[in-house]
Amino acid sequence: xxxxxxxxxxxxxxxxxxxxxxxxxxxxxxxxxxxxxxxxxxxxxxxxxxxxxxxxxxxxxxxxxxxxxxxxxxxxxxxxxxxxxxxxxxxxxxxxxxxxxxxxxxxxxxxxxxxxxxxxxxxxxxxxxxxxxxxxxxxxxxxxxxxxxxxxxxxxxxxxxxxxxxxxxxxxxxxxxxxxxxxxxxxxxxxxxxxxxxxxxxxxxxxxxxxxxxxxxxxxxxxxxxxxxxxxxxxxxxxxxxxxxxxxxxxxxxxxxxxxxxxxxxxxxxxxxxxxxxxxxxxxxxxxxxxxxxxxxxxxxxxxxxxxxxxxxxxxxxxxxxxxxxxxxxxxxxxxxxxxxxxxxxxxxxxxxxxxxxxxxxxxxxxx
Amino acid sequence: xxxxxxxxxxxxxxxxxxxxxxxxxxxxxxxxxxxxxxxxxxxxxxxxxxxxxxxxxxxxxxxxxxxxxxxxxxxxxxxxxxxxxxxxxxxxxxxxxxxxxxxxxxxxxxxxxxxxxxxxxxxxxxxxxxxxxxxxxxxxxxxxxxxxxxxxxxxxxxxxxxxxxxxxxxxxxxxxxxxxxxxxxxxxxxxxxxxxxxxxxxxxxxxxxxxxxxxxxxxxxxxxxxxxxxxxxxxxxxxxxxxxxxxxxxxxxxxxxxxxxxxxxxxx
Numbered sequence: 001x002x003x004x005x006x007x008x009x010x011x012x013x014x015x016x017x018x019x020x021x022x023x024x025x026x027x028x029x030x031x032x033x034x035x036x037x038x039x040x041x042x043x044x045x046x047x048x049x050x051x052x053x054x055x056x057x058x059x060x061x062x063x064x065x066x067x068x069x070x071x072x073x074x075x076x077x078x079x080x081x082x083x084x085x086x087x088x089x090x091x092x093x094x095x096x097x098x099x100x101x102x103x104x105x106x107x108x109x110x111x112x113x114x115x116x117x118x119x120x121x122x123x124x125x126x127x128x129x130x131x132x133x134x135x136x137x138x139x140x141x142x143x144x145x146x147x148x149x150x151x152x153x154x155x156x157x158x159x160x161x162x163x164x165x166x167x168x169x170x171x172x173x174x175x176x177x178x179x180x181x182x183x184x185x186x187x188x189x190x191x192x193x194x195x196x197x198x199x200x201x202x203x204x205x206x207x208x209x210x211x212x213x214x215x216x217x218x219x220x221x222x223x224x225x226x227x228x229x230x231x232x233x234x235x236x237x238x239x240x241x242x243x244x245x246x247x248x249x250x251x252x253x254x255x256x257x258x259x260x261x262x263x264x265x266x267x268x269x270x271x272x273x274x275x276x277x278x279x280x281x282x283x284x285x286x287x288x289x290x291x292x293x294x295x296x297x298x299x300x301x302x303x304x305x306x307x308x309x310x311x312x313x314x315x316x317x318x319x320x321x322x323x324x325x326x327x328x329x330x331x332x333x334x335x336x337x338x339x340x341x342x343x344x345x346x347x348x349x350x351x352x353x354x355x356x357x358x359x360x361x362x363x364x365x366x367x368x
Numbered sequence: 369x370x371x372x373x374x375x376x377x378x379x380x381x382x383x384x385x386x387x388x389x390x391x392x393x394x395x396x397x398x399x400x401x402x403x404x405x406x407x408x409x410x411x412x413x414x415x416x417x418x419x420x421x422x423x424x425x426x427x428x429x430x431x432x433x434x435x436x437x438x439x440x441x442x443x444x445x446x447x448x449x450x451x452x453x454x455x456x457x458x459x460x461x462x463x464x465x466x467x468x469x470x471x472x473x474x475x476x477x478x479x480x481x482x483x484x485x486x487x488x489x490x491x492x493x494x495x496x497x498x499x500x501x502x503x504x505x506x507x508x509x510x511x512x513x514x515x516x517x518x519x520x521x522x523x524x525x526x527x528x529x530x531x532x533x534x535x536x537x538x539x540x541x542x543x544x545x546x547x548x549x550x551x552x553x554x555x556x557x558x559x560x561x562x563x564x565x566x567x568x569x570x571x572x573x574x575x576x577x578x579x580x581x582x583x584x585x586x587x588x589x590x591x592x593x594x595x596x597x598x599x600x601x602x603x604x605x606x607x608x609x610x611x612x613x614x615x616x617x618x619x620x621x622x623x624x625x626x627x628x629x630x631x632x633x634x635x636x
Contacts, residue, residue: 097486098486098487101483138545139482140483140545140549142489144543144548189545189622192544193625296404298398298400298404320400322398322400323399324396324397344396348430348431349425349426349428349429350401350404350429350431351431352398352431353430354430
């Protein structure tokens with residue numbers, strides 16, 4: 001067993017050195033109304049298909065969920081700036097550029113679309129999801145604008161195991177692997193430079209840079225302890241060895257690992273539970289970055305509230321994501337779930353640097 | 369008891385969120401932003417490569433540059449000036465690039481001017497521009513200060529400083545944004561150059577152009593001894609400021625962008 005582990009470690013280290021030039025990217029994630037609406041405080045309340053990329057300890061549940069099809073779509077950017085884009089006169093280049101400038105040097109503009117199918121329950125979670133992401137921001141405008149177009153197909157599978165520590169404390173520990181194919185194109189200085197040339201052929205450029213996907217197998221581990229009085233605590237380590245190598249991309253890509261911790265309280269509302277079933281969650285994300293001084297604790301603080309009401313037909317979310325307010329709601333109509341949420345996440349070094357708002361909707365056909 | 373506590377907490381959170389969400393929709397601001405600020409005082413007292421590393425960590429942070437007091441910015445600027453005399457090529461280049469960012473981020477008019485040249489880089493095929501029209505485009509962001517000699521002088525000084533700083537960059541990571549920033553700064557630095565040692569007259573000339581942008585440049589912006597062709601040559605001629613752009617383009621691996629930017633700012 002030791003030999004196998006040693007061989008595995010050697011292979012991973014060798015693979016990580018295949019291509020010297022590496023670029024940091026965000027973690028695989030599908031933006032959902034539930035996580036957005038709760039200010040991204042989710043690891044201690046991970047449930048259903050979100051467990052596949054939030055906290056694998058959530059696989060240890062008696063509740064089964066089959067996502068026949070989940071479709072999520074989000075628009076990223078500052079709402080005021082983005083609505084100005086609707087007034088663009090495409091025949092007037094000067095007007096077009098004047099409208100784009102405040103958007104791209106401000107919060108930027110982007111989108112996230114996710115779709116997939118999954119099964120979660122009885123300690124196991126499996127699914128296949130496609131996450132399409134794009135985002136553009138930077139200055140000076142237009143030469144300094146940077147961004148990316150990223151499409152990742154991820155086959156996810158994991159397991160969680162319960163440990164009954166005492167009569168009132170149960171610890172669940174889980175692991176999920178996400179073998180993923182990533183097609184990614186950097187929108188950088190080279191592309192901007194080429195695009196400013198009159199002979200620029202966008203089709204050829206895209207074919208050359210994003211024809212072959214890179215491949216990686218990120219791993220998440222997580223634990224959740226459930227205590228008496230509806231209290232719970234969770235800890236996750238995400239993106240262990242999240243390196244995507246190979247393919248036609250200029251770079252190998254990696255997502256830095258992160259340590260996240262949180263807690264939740266789901267008070268027993270007894271006879272009123274059918275009417276109102278609240279859960280309050282608090283989470284600190286990227287604790288390793290906070291300890292290293294690379295991120296502020298307030299930016300990484302997430303507070304969320306989930307109110308399940310009317311026999312689970314209507315759910316309302318509210319939260320603070322680094323202090324930015326978030327709201328959302330969901331309607332459960334038998335197998336059809338409709339959800340919408342609005343929140344803001346800080347993309348910059350400090351709160352106030354670059355708040356990026358996010359309007360997200362979900363339509364899913366789900367049996368749970 | 370459990371239900372009472374839960375209800376109180378839930379109602380408090382909901383009320384807070386609801387009251388703030390309308391404003392947040394249009395203009396998101398964090399309740400915690402006052403708690404998440406850089407220690408500008410400590411950073412401004414740093415020296416040497418420690419300062420360069422600390423500034424690299426703050427790269428692009430609007431909050432950091434907004435929080436810097438004038439005296440802190442002055443201390444950092446003086447140390448960066450000193451580091452640009454270093455015998456170490458890497459230190460010299462890093463200090464020069466850091467000084468450019470400090471100058472751009474602490475002068476909103478400089479920043480707006482550099483961001484306002486998109487329609488020169490992506491021109492409308494139907495519009496032909498001469499030098500006066502190009503300078504007119506470059507000075508759009510100066511409108512609010514056109515009658516403020518002190519602000520105009522500071523603007524010209526900052527643009528000259530940016531142009532000079534880029535001249536000391538010979539290694540390191542440079543991007544297309546640096547090329548755009550340099551070339552805009554180079555145009556204004558050339559206005560200063562044509563009035564050697566006389567910033568006051570350069571400021572008056574720029575003010576005269578802003579007040580009367582349709583008059584020939586020789587009657588407003590340029591001294592009698594320098595015509596438009598000579599002015600252009602100081603930017604794009606064999607010994608002109610374009611040489612620095614060529615160095616930056618080489619470092620960035622973006623030689624074709626250098627041509628695009630040069631053409632845009634000379635009306636070719």
